[in-house]
Amino acid sequence: MKHRVLPSIAAVTALVALVGCSKSASDSEKAPAGSTAAVEEVRDVAPALAAYHKEKVMKLWQRPGLSDRDRSLVTVAHLIAGGHTAELSFYVEKALDDGVRPREISEAVTHLAFYSGWQNARAAIPGIKSVFAERDVKKSDLPAVQPDLLSLDRDAEKSRDDDVRSNFGDVSPGVVENTRNVLFRDLWLRPDLKPRDRSLVTVVALVTNGQSEQLTYHLGRAMDNGLTATQAGETLNQLAFYAGWPRVFSALPVVKDVLNSRK
Amino acid sequence: MKHRVLPSIAAVTALVALVGCSKSASDSEKAPAGSTAAVEEVRDVAPALAAYHKEKVMKLWQRPGLSDRDRSLVTVAHLIAGGHTAELSFYVEKALDDGVRPREISEAVTHLAFYSGWQNARAAIPGIKSVFAERDVKKSDLPAVQPDLLSLDRDAEKSRDDDVRSNFGDVSPGVVENTRNVLFRDLWLRPDLKPRDRSLVTVVALVTNGQSEQLTYHLGRAMDNGLTATQAGETLNQLAFYAGWPRVFSALPVVKDVLNSRK
Amino acid sequence: MKHRVLPSIAAVTALVALVGCSKSASDSEKAPAGSTAAVEEVRDVAPALAAYHKEKVMKLWQRPGLSDRDRSLVTVAHLIAGGHTAELSFYVEKALDDGVRPREISEAVTHLAFYSGWQNARAAIPGIKSVFAERDVKKSDLPAVQPDLLSLDRDAEKSRDDDVRSNFGDVSPGVVENTRNVLFRDLWLRPDLKPRDRSLVTVVALVTNGQSEQLTYHLGRAMDNGLTATQAGETLNQLAFYAGWPRVFSALPVVKDVLNSRK
Numbered sequence A, B, C: 001m002k003h004r005v006l007p008s009i010a011a012v013t014a015l016v017a018l019v020g021c022s023k024s025a026s027d028s029e030k031a032p033a034g035s036t037a038a039v040e041e042v043r044d045v046a047p048a049l050a051a052y053h054k055e056k057v058m059k060l061w062q063r064p065g066l067s068d069r070d071r072s073l074v075t076v077a078h079l080i081a082g083g084h085t086a087e088l089s090f091y092v093e094k095a096l097d098d099g100v101r102p103r104e105i106s107e108a109v110t111h112l113a114f115y116s117g118w119q120n121a122r123a124a125i126p127g128i129k130s131v132f133a134e135r136d137v138k139k140s141d142l143p144a145v146q147p148d149l150l151s152l153d154r155d156a157e158k159s160r161d162d163d164v165r166s167n168f169g170d171v172s173p174g175v176v177e178n179t180r181n182v183l184f185r186d187l188w189l190r191p192d193l194k195p196r197d198r199s200l201v202t203v204v205a206l207v208t209n210g211q212s213e214q215l216t217y218h219l220g221r222a223m224d225n226g227l228t229a230t231q232a233g234e235t236l237n238q239l240a241f242y243a244g245w246p247r248v249f250s251a252l253p254v255v256k257d258v259l260n261s262r263k
Helices: A009-019 A036-045 A047-060 A068-081 A088-097 A102-116 A118-134 A154-168 A173-184 A195-208 A212-224 A229-243 A245-261 B009-019 B036-045 B047-060 B068-081 B088-097 B102-116 B118-134 B154-168 B173-184 B195-208 B212-224 B229-243 B245-261 C009-019 C036-045 C047-060 C068-081 C088-097 C102-116 C118-134 C154-168 C173-184 C195-208 C212-224 C229-243 C245-261
Strands: none
Touching: A036 A047, A036 B118, A047 A229, A047 B102, A047 B118, A047 B173, A068 A088, A068 A102, A068 A118, A068 A195, A068 A229, A088 A102, A088 A118, A102 A118, A102 A195, A102 C047, A102 C245, A118 C036, A118 C047, A118 C229, A154 A173, A154 C245, A173 C047, A173 C229, A173 C245, A195 A212, A195 A229, A195 A245, A212 A229, A212 A245, A212 C245, A229 A245, A229 B118, A229 B173, A245 B102, A245 B154, A245 B173, A245 B212, B036 B047, B036 C118, B047 B229, B047 C102, B047 C118, B047 C173, B068 B088, B068 B102, B068 B118, B068 B195, B068 B229, B088 B102, B088 B118, B102 B118, B102 B195, B154 B173, B195 B212, B195 B229, B195 B245, B212 B229, B212 B245, B229 B245, B229 C118, B229 C173, B245 C102, B245 C154, B245 C173, B245 C212, C036 C047, C047 C229, C068 C088, C068 C102, C068 C118, C068 C195, C068 C229, C088 C102, C088 C118, C102 C118, C102 C195, C154 C173, C195 C212, C195 C229, C195 C245, C212 C229, C212 C245, C229 C245
């Protein structure tokens, strides 16, 4: 392939569509899950995949067991946690349409910086910012930097902290201290994402990034915070299509153990 | 957001060269594994890496134990499963040169949407599309959406389904149902990627994404479908250079157990 | 790096800011961790995240237990190993300011091609190249392709090779041979990254990519090569903020076992 002169906006638009890692102005990329241009592009390479998307993935959203609102929160959390920016704007728009509030999306990004790494949260900012601008989301629609925190369950937190401190206090005092002060006495108490949703977002990040070994604690916490067994099972079904089957099959035994332990 | 006029092709070209995550018109990015521009760029930062690439990675392709065609299929599957788009066009071209058919690449993308997540498959579309366009691949060269399916091994499938259902039917009925109806009674029976190759692509995805815990089943299935022990071992050697040593060393004990169990 | 006039700098800047996966000339992307533009962008979506970044992440760098130079090496290794290119230039510049030498960064890239996969190393090249160009790094500042190698500890290497060969020689002779000839009798003996730093970079790659099962060997090797327990613990604290809490909590039990085994 030779250097070509790209004189025009058309070429740039095509480029953006091609790179598949951008968040931008082109239609094919703004509406990857449904627009004609996006479906055509998939069809040109993998007609069967385009058909599966239409017949299986889109119908997934109509299943009972998990509300549209929860499916949207799960899917957006998956995209952020996995560093997948190409379809993020589309699903953030859908999430807003499905009743997820801007302050909840904002708070999910903040939460996932700690639970899926700073770079993944940072990468999600432009795609979300463009949707917020389009929807005219105002500063006052976003969480305060220092809101009144939810009240701390001191006994549960003492038990958690004692456990981590006795296990790892000698290994990494910094981690133990920050887990306590930054995460469990601050981040988790921020009010703009309900504890149940914060836990759900965490569970999604763990499944997406293949960290089943951390699921036991966080799924238990999610269920303490109100996530039902049916919702947990249907979250896995949603993630099978988005994060892939192997991630979900690695999570299933852990989820089963957590459900059994609570019977 | 509206289209804006970008008048400077130089700036855009430079950007594309810099981003390293695109599939586009620049030479350095079209032929990353061999072009002068690509080698020069690596050499400017890491001369030793450029030398290793020339002396070790390229010679890897001349080893016995795995055909060029299989090495290409393995490498393309690795790139798709890992969401690595920058060198995808180069290796898709090489795969076609090595005898992988367009319909096989198309089917591998569809398969990997389920085995490495929708976003990774989606990200691979533009790079493959551009090669297909260059090579004048026609619609008729691609798999049908609804082909005649391969015949189902009803006993093996009943055993698999019984196992998954008894284990996880109460945890996530949706996953159990979709695993049966979408994957094993549909996707796996699609004829345009042979079961042995479909299994090989699956094994590669599991190694690339660090899911050794799912390897036992799928490597056994791959060998049932005709993959030899030598090919399995040499696939790991190929992946050591592309996916990195730790992924392969995490897979080795599982592969060893599978090989031993079949002796 | 200075602002350069690109005929439509605004448009290109917007694009670059949007894509979130580039390495380029724009300020927002050049100084993601501190520039006004970058902080503003985060603040527009997640004001709390911007505040956490300022109050927690930036203060992390002032903690005792790990030098600025080591924190920079750890952070750059994390970014390369994770395929995170958006903030790479910023942290490579910081690393150079903190005393990491260009030849050490070059050698870390080469090393990480083998320990986190070729594609991640390749993706890091453009961002590092741009910083090297700015800083006027010369060819003579980079490692030789074939330097005089460090002397091999023949007993330790024989023990390692015997172990791998007896375990996996029948499974993948190619991997066993390349592990010996390419990695431990060549790459690891290259002099421009000290064995302690080479091990530290390896440990970071394993934590970032969730490969705790490979940590026992490499953390032990790192400590044999001079990494202290305090530095190991503080490396985890650094990575908690950059790679996310779950990665670090999966590593903690392994690190604890290694530390205990050496008491």
